[in-house]
Amino acid sequence: MKLLRYGPPGQEKPGLLAADGTIRDLSGVIADLSGEALSEAGLAKLAALDAASLPKVEGNPRLGSPVTGMKNFVCIGLNYADHAAETGAPIPKEPIIFLKSLGALSGPNDDVEVPPGSVKTDWEVELAIIIGTRAKNVSEEDSLSYVAGYAVCNDVSEREWQTERGGTWDKGKGHETFGPLGPWLVTKDEVADPQNLTMFCEVDGHRYQDGSTRTMIFGVQKLVSYVSQFFTLHPGDVISTGTPPGVGLGQKPPVFLKAGQSMRLGIEGLGEQTQKTVAG
Template sequence: MPGEERPGLIDEAGALRDLSSHVGTIDSKALRPEGLAALRALDPLSLPEVRGNPRLGPCVGNVGKLLAIGLNYSDHAAETGMALPEEPIVFSKATSCISGPNDPVQIPRGSQKADWEVELGVVIGMTAKYISPAQALAHVAGYCVVNDVSERDFQTARSGQWIKGKSHDTFGPLGPWLVTADEVSDPQDLDMWLDVNGTRMQTGSTATMHFSVAEIIAHLSQFMTLHPGDVIATGTPPGVGMGQKPPVFLREGDVMELSVEGLGVQQQTVVQA
């Protein structure tokens, strides 16, 4: 059940192991270098195996900030007809929108333009303030898949900031797992895709990011302190619903499936709130 998740890890054979005797949740304490070192020192085979097919919760617990970057893929900016920004477009998603990777996604009441966005999520593992791009990746605990679900009318036509269209409950699926930074050799060389009802809608690569992961982290650190457990969604490639001709938006019963290379697969069924 949501709120009753237990921490786990995937062993080399793909089995899920229970970490709850060693750590309460995968949050800011566990994600610091010393926390990850303690987890690496464990023998996975000594941990209880989780049987069956349990629900997976968000791969990061107690997220402090959920930040996101808009128009960060050159090919996505082209499909929207908007110019690439001179510096990262930053917005936030309410942390109450975070959900498990396979939990249902709710269409808000009154929504007509619910949309999908597969994104690379970056999980901070060290406090970052006024750092340079050259220092940035050393502050990353790991990476995960994020579906930056969006309501386009709420986002652009309801006045104020994008957060209105980005923060409905279930609009921030994280996971299925966090892959530590040492397992991702180059965050700027990861393929990504998203299907709706079995039809490929998004195909892209982090190689087409306008601002790299390192540049994004460094930029954000000039305006706010980034803390362990903060999550950054780094933008989406082309193929979102509003970019289709004509536009296509999510309806009750639709099924989204999405992945970033090496980070697992999410699947969500759309329901009405």
Template sequence: MRLVRYGRPGKEKPGLIDDEGKLRDLSGVIADIDAAALAPKSLRKLEKIAHTSLPRVRGNPRFGVPLAKVGKFICIGLNYADHAAESGLPAPKEPIVFMKAISALNGPDDPVMLPQGSKKTDWEVELGIVIGARAQYVSEADAHKFIAGYTVVNDVSEREYQLERGGTWDKGKGCDTFGPVGPWLVTPEDIYDVQDLDLYLELNGKRMQTGNTSTMIFTVAQIVSYLSKFMTLEPGDVIATGTPPGVGMGRKPQRFLKKGDTLRLGIAGLGEQQAEVIAWKAAK
């Protein structure tokens, strides 16, 4: 099942993509795709609905983040050995954990905005995990029981802020628009093997990142289990699981985003994002 939220920013409605790729409205069934809707019982009820019976949405509306009221936006760093190598860093022995600000959340095709004074804004295509049930001290074997689905995340990062301005990584990760999520939230039964998904990212039509989740250092199950030992995971939390090689910082010469660039990125079975890079402007 592919769940979406569509419409103007702040006015999104819940929907789903049917088997023919058509957008269907869910607002007559649920209020939103939130913690209540992500609960295992709620997802099972949605799955049983005849999707063709739902109202068809005409046109091509904007997609927003595919879940409402994200609680925590947790990220795992250097989770692909080849990405760690291009960064000149050893593969971590335990997951590297940092947070993105909730205010960084962005629709999958909304513009990515360069912060004021940005010199080194970079891209990172990542598999996102969406938590569907409260998780504390869960085992790797049981981790799947707490996952509502998966999505595409672009962990946009300002490398100067992240690495050259002191302190933790967070301030290079949490700028406005630095967290595009979506287009869809795909429930686990629609994914054959989450540890065998192709990822890609193109900049101005040129392939920059090519990877597969099979090369993750820490698997989805390991990440969920590990995090649940340090914090309670709540329904609606999003976990970005790391990026494959090909980021701008790792290229020779380095290449960072500038106004007018276009990004296209996606994960097999989870959909695609397309975004334009724009200069900073104040929110309305």
């Protein structure tokens, strides 16, 4: 099942992508894609619906983030062995956790701002885990039962702010528009193996990233359990799991984004995003 939210920013309605490629309106069934709607029981209720009986959404509406009401936008750093190698960083012994500002969250095809004064804005295609049930100190063995599904995330980053301005990584990760998510939440029953998904990112038609979740250092089960040790995860929360090699920072010489460019990125079975870069 592919769940989404459509409409102008701040006015999104819940929907699903039907088998025929049309968007069907879920606003008569649930208030939004948040809270109980993302639980196992809530998703089962949606899966039992006859999509053809739901109102068809006409045209080509804007897509927003496929979930709302999150409390935590969690990211994992240096979680691909081949990406760590391209940056010259050692393999982490434990997952590197940082938080992305909730204000960075945006729709999958919304414009991405290059902030004023930025010289090192970069791209990162990532597999995002979307939590469906409150998780606190959960075991690895049980951790997938707390997952609603998966989505594509672009962990846009300003590298100078992230690593050269002192303090934590967060300041380079949280600018408005730096967290495109979607186009939809794909429920976990449709993802046979989250550790075997191809993924890519292109800038102006040039493919920079061409990787696979196979090279993740810490997998989905480990990450959900690990993060839940440190703070409680809530329905709609996102864990963005790191990026494969090919980021701008890793090019020789490095390549960074400027206004007027386009990004296209996607993950096998989870859909694609397309963004234009604009001056912030």
